[in-house]
Amino acid sequence: xxxxxxxTSEQSIKLFIQRxxxxxxxxxxxxxxxxxxxxxxDRGKFIDIIRHINSIFEEAEALSCKTFTENxxxxxxxxxxxxxxxxxxxxxxxxAARYISEENERTLNPKGIFMxxxxxxxxxxIEVCIVNxxx
Amino acid sequence: xSQYVESRHRVFCxxxxxxxxxxxxFCLALLLITVTSSLFFVFDCPYLTKELSPLIPVFxxxxxxxxxxxxLRTACTDPGILPRATPDELLYLERTDNTQTVALSGRVMExxxxxxxxxxxxxxxxxxxxxxxxxxxxxxxxxxxxNFDHHCPWVGNCVGLRNYRYFYLFLLSLSxxxxxxxxxxxxxxxxxxxxxxxxxxxIRETPATMAEALICxxxxxxxxxxxxxxxxxxxxxxxxxxxxKDTWATPHRGGxxxxxxxxxxxxxxxxxxxxxxxxxSFLNLRAFVKEENSIPMTxxxxxxxxNTSDGIVGYFPEENGNYSNRVGNTSGIHSTQQQxxxxxxYA
Numbered sequence: 001x002x003x004x005x006x007x008t009s010e011q012s013i014k015l016f017i018q019r020x021x022x023x024x025x026x027x028x029x030x031x032x033x034x035x036x037x038x039x040x041x042d043r044g045k046f047i048d049i050i051r052h053i054n055s056i057f058e059e060a061e062a063l064s065c066k067t068f069t070e071n072x073x074x075x076x077x078x079x080x081x082x083x084x085x086x087x088x089x090x091x092x093x094x095x096a097a098r099y100i101s102e103e104n105e106r107t108l109n110p111k112g113i114f115m116x117x118x119x120x121x122x123x124x125x126i127e128v129c130i131v132n133x134x135x
Numbered sequence: 136x137s138q139y140v141e142s143r144h145r146v147f148c149x150x151x152x153x154x155x156x157x158x159x160x161f162c163l164a165l166l167l168i169t170v171t172s173s174l175f176f177v178f179d180c181p182y183l184t185k186e187l188s189p190l191i192p193v194f195x196x197x198x199x200x201x202x203x204x205x206x207l208r209t210a211c212t213d214p215g216i217l218p219r220a221t222p223d224e225l226l227y228l229e230r231t232d233n234t235q236t237v238a239l240s241g242r243v244m245e246x247x248x249x250x251x252x253x254x255x256x257x258x259x260x261x262x263x264x265x266x267x268x269x270x271x272x273x274x275x276x277x278x279x280x281x282n283f284d285h286h287c288p289w290v291g292n293c294v295g296l297r298n299y300r301y302f303y304l305f306l307l308s309l310s311x312x313x314x315x316x317x318x319x320x321x322x323x324x325x326x327x328x329x330x331x332x333x334x335x336x337x338i339r340e341t342p343a344t345m346a347e348a349l350i351c352x353x354x355x356x357x358x359x360x361x362x363x364x365x366x367x368x369x370x371x372x373x374x375x376x377x378x379x380k381d382t383w384a385t386p387h388r389g390g391x392x393x394x395x396x397x398x399x400x401x402x403x404x405x406x407x408x409x410x411x412x413x414x415x416s417f418l419n420l421r422a423f424v425k426e427e428n429s430i431p432m433t434x435x436x437x438x439x440x441x442n443t444s445d446g447i448v449g450y451f452p453e454e455n456g457n458y459s460n461r462v463g464n465t466s467g468i469h470s471t472q473q474q475x476x477x478x479x480x481y482a
Contacts (some may be wrong), residue, residue, distance in 0.1 A: 012225065079301075
């Protein structure tokens with residue numbers, strides 16, 4: 001009943017793609033196709049977008065020599081280095097935001113779908129808004 | 136424009152620092168460290184530099200600076216506060232899982248992990264979200280913290296995902312500083328008593344040395360003890376919270392007792408905890424708060440009873456406590472744009 005009262009001519013439907021914690025606390029979103037998007041966008045395409053976002057975050061959270069050197073240097077400078085340059089994780093987060101805005105422009109917006117950067121929700125979920133024009 | 140967080144945290148420096156609410160014990164800790172170190176530099180170092188080596192105050196200064204740096208970093212870094220869920224998220228959660236008749240607050244989400252563990256995710260009433268694994272709600276800070284370790288009154292903040300390594304380095308450097316000061320206090324007294332022939336005379340010459348030695352002696356046990364405990368926890372990849380609750384020790388039906396978050400090797404766990412990648416703060420403390428409709432769509436105002444007069448939509452279970460964090464005025468909010476997320480701008 002809540003839904004019908006909220007639907008107006010310019011109403012949108014918001015859905016949230018939650019995190020997938022089955023492999024631990026690493027940032028990974030559920031690679032599933034929400035039923036509300038049925039007919040609006042190709043299933044495979046949407047899951048590919050989520051998969052790509054997941055791969056960017058996987059790279060951000062990987063334990064590598066690069067992260068080790070970065071953190072050691074930061075520690076030796078009393079963490080003042082972190083004030084001067086963005087960390088590898090921050091660069092990946094920016095990359096994910098850029099990718100999402102590109103995909104929004106290219107694929108999603110023409111179909112009336114808006115995907116929000118998960119960082120604005122504290123990496124808890126990806127918010128997808130479907131513009132529902134009913135006139 | 137206004138800057139606020141929905142928990143009991145305080146925000147300083149235009150979003151660059153975020154600390155807990157109560158600072159008195161933190162100020163006491165800073166005072167103790169500064170006073171003891173100053174006494175050491177003023178009363179012991181001149182004599183020791185003359186008798187032994189000028190490097191002694193140099194190393195003491197390095198240790199003191201690293202202690203201060205680490206305690207400030209621990210105190211002022213966002214420990215991993217999870218932002219609260221929006222009303223839309225809640226509605227969606229209730230809609231998608233309508234097989235259960237119990238209200239959201241009574242529900243428990245079962246999570247089947249790839250390792251075979253089955254975790255129970257509880258619903259947090261205050262933050263309005265199902266708590267992810269290793270997340271715990273701190274009642275003192277009134278927020279859910281990622282990888283919650285404990286709330287440390289000595290740093291006036293929670294210790295969680297984003298400031299655990301700074302806390303550990305603070306303990307390490309403080310242990311070293313305490314030991315260093317204590318050892319050189321003893322050396323000072325011994326040297327003076329060799330020159331003067333009695334220990335009592337030497338103590339009468341430098342009473343400050345005895346004061347420092349006493350402070351260091353009484354604090355050394357707890358500091359080194361706490362540091363060793365956290366070294367043990369890091370090697371096992373267990374948080375203090377999980378250790379107290381014995382999360383990974385109780386035999387679970389169908390699950391094994393091994394911690395699923397451990398990487399198997401103690402060294403790799405240390406490496407991951409101290410040098411691993413850190414996400415930026417989940418709170419966008421430097422953005423201007425705008426209405427929830429940042430995309431050109433409108434929310435019909437019928438369900439949003441929590442709309443405040445300046446149009447901010449959010450859950451404020453304890454309005455008076457949360458508004459104490461407000462900085463600046465709230466006029467002109469409708470005309471401000473939401474600043475895009477800028478990762479380098481905050482700690």
